[in-house]
Amino acid sequence: MKHIVVLGGGFAGINLVNGLIKEFGHSIGKDVKITLVDKNSFHFRKVLLFKMIIEDANLKVPLTRYCTNGVEYLKGEVTSFHHSKKTIMLKMENEQNNTLQYDYLVVALGSVVQEVSSKLGGITLSSIKAALDIRQKLQSLILQAKAEENKEVRKGLLCVAIVGGGITGIETAAELTAWFKKEVQESGLHSNEVEVILFDSKEHLLRGVPVKVSEKLVKELNRLGITIRAKMKVKQFEDGQILCADGTTYKAGECIWTPGVKVNPFIQTLQFPLTKEHQILVTDTYSIQGYPDIFAIGDCARIIDRKTNQVDGMTCKEAIPQAARLSKILKNEVYGNSHTITHKAFPIKLYCISLGPDNGFVWAQKWGLDFTISGKMGARIREKTWDQASLLV
Numbered sequence: 001m002k003h004i005v006v007l008g009g010g011f012a013g014i015n016l017v018n019g020l021i022k023e024f025g026h027s028i029g030k031d032v033k034i035t036l037v038d039k040n041s042f043h044f045r046k047v048l049l050f051k052m053i054i055e056d057a058n059l060k061v062p063l064t065r066y067c068t069n070g071v072e073y074l075k076g077e078v079t080s081f082h083h084s085k086k087t088i089m090l091k092m093e094n095e096q097n098n099t100l101q102y103d104y105l106v107v108a109l110g111s112v113v114q115e116v117s118s119k120l121g122g123i124t125l126s127s128i129k130a131a132l133d134i135r136q137k138l139q140s141l142i143l144q145a146k147a148e149e150n151k152e153v154r155k156g157l158l159c160v161a162i163v164g165g166g167i168t169g170i171e172t173a174a175e176l177t178a179w180f181k182k183e184v185q186e187s188g189l190h191s192n193e194v195e196v197i198l199f200d201s202k203e204h205l206l207r208g209v210p211v212k213v214s215e216k217l218v219k220e221l222n223r224l225g226i227t228i229r230a231k232m233k234v235k236q237f238e239d240g241q242i243l244c245a246d247g248t249t250y251k252a253g254e255c256i257w258t259p260g261v262k263v264n265p266f267i268q269t270l271q272f273p274l275t276k277e278h279q280i281l282v283t284d285t286y287s288i289q290g291y292p293d294i295f296a297i298g299d300c301a302r303i304i305d306r307k308t309n310q311v312d313g314m315t316c317k318e319a320i321p322q323a324a325r326l327s328k329i330l331k332n333e334v335y336g337n338s339h340t341i342t343h344k345a346f347p348i349k350l351y352c353i354s355l356g357p358d359n360g361f362v363w364a365q366k367w368g369l370d371f372t373i374s375g376k377m378g379a380r381i382r383e384k385t386w387d388q389a390s391l392l393v
């Protein structure tokens with residue numbers, strides 16, 4: 001019996017396990033053993049982290065939910081691997097070390113949020129704790145504003161800066177604006193004293209989106225009460241002031257950084273071939289260059305469509321089809337079948353963005369044509385993509 005070990009129960013890992021269950025069906029436990037390993041006992045829905053600023057959302061799904069049909073789940077932190085012995089070393093909950101033997105290993109150890117140095121001030125939206133800190137800070141700003149007689153000072157306190165105009169920054173700005181206005185109003189102050197400014201260093205919001213689509217999105221954000229400052233690099237938040245690289249300053253009560261993700265630093269401790277951004281170099285069948293029985297998918301891997309030279313981004317939308325394809329490749333590997341399955345880039349350009357309660361923005365581009373959906377329908381599509389990514393529908 002062959003043993004497939006999947007490292008990481010993020011979006012790539014759980015979708016791979018799901019694909020393997022579909023591919024192997026009743027052969028699991030007979031022809032093949034499948035084990036999912038993660039340092040946590042849950043799959044973390046990090047794409048919804050911004051929700052935690054405004055409510056106690058449950059973003060943790062037990063990994064046992066995905067380990068059905070005889071798939072095993074093991075809670076342990078991967079510390080190293082031994083290629084010639086085909087083993088990985090795990091630190092278990094009780095601090096004991098454990099060794100696990102594999103025939104095929106899949107590395108899906110993902111990414112972490114790039115933490116902005118505390119010297120720059122503000123809070124990076126990097127974890128549940130950070131989201132709760134932001135909530136607490138905003139609530140204390142309301143209390144300070146209530147006690148403040150001076151209108152200008154009050155306005156400064158009720159101004160929130162968000163730095164980073166990617167999906168996380170946009171979704172955080174939209175959700176936070178609606179919630180903060182409501183909280184301010186409930187405290188007896190006027191919600192129109194609230195200002196949310198979204199700073200982005202690039203010319204227009206969102207990578208790869210045509211200017212006219214980006215402008216449409218900006219209009220939607222303005223309508224929600226969000227000011228966009230494009231081409232503006234924030235350097236620091238200090239003493240209630242946002243300082244930009246060009247010398248411009250803005251008064252603000254808090255600064256939230258949403259700088260994007262970087263490859264899990266643990267990847268650098270393994271001996272795999274890496275890009276300069278520390279992503280693992282894989283072939284177009286997801287096996288690691290020089291290691292035919294070890295595969296890598298998701299944010300930790302550099303994955304290219306050889307026909308178009310298009311590089312996959314670090315997103316769920318790309319990790320999920322990689323996982324589905326790899327489950328088919330592994331089935332062929334286990335049974336010794338030759339195959340022609342290779343990586344292909346996601347066939348359309350697509351962004352699904354939540355714009356706060358009951359509002360969303362979807363953009364898709366196919367055959368050079370742009371399609372956008374906004375409002376309630378956009379919100380419904382967005383919710384579906386979240387649930388699908390975590391296999392909750």
Ligand SMILES: Cc1cc2nc3c(=O)[nH]c(=O)nc-3n(C[C@H](O)[C@H](O)[C@H](O)COP(=O)(O)OP(=O)(O)OC[C@H]3O[C@@H](n4cnc5c(N)ncnc54)[C@H](O)[C@@H]3O)c2cc1C
Nearest residue numbers: 008009010011012039077078109110111298299314315316
């Ligand atoms: C705040 C935020 C918002 C995002 N929003 C979007 C979005 O709207 N749309 C989108 O498409 N993408 C979004 N992304 C990106 C998306 O989350 C990633 O592309 C996706 O998580 C990649 O999945 P993955 O399985 O490769 O890695 P991850 O989801 O990072 O999973 C890695 C797993 O490995 C485990 N692990 C790590 N190290 C070890 C170890 N040593 N031992 C054992 N287990 C370990 C972790 O516990 C984790 O479960 C967002 C990311 C963040 C941080």
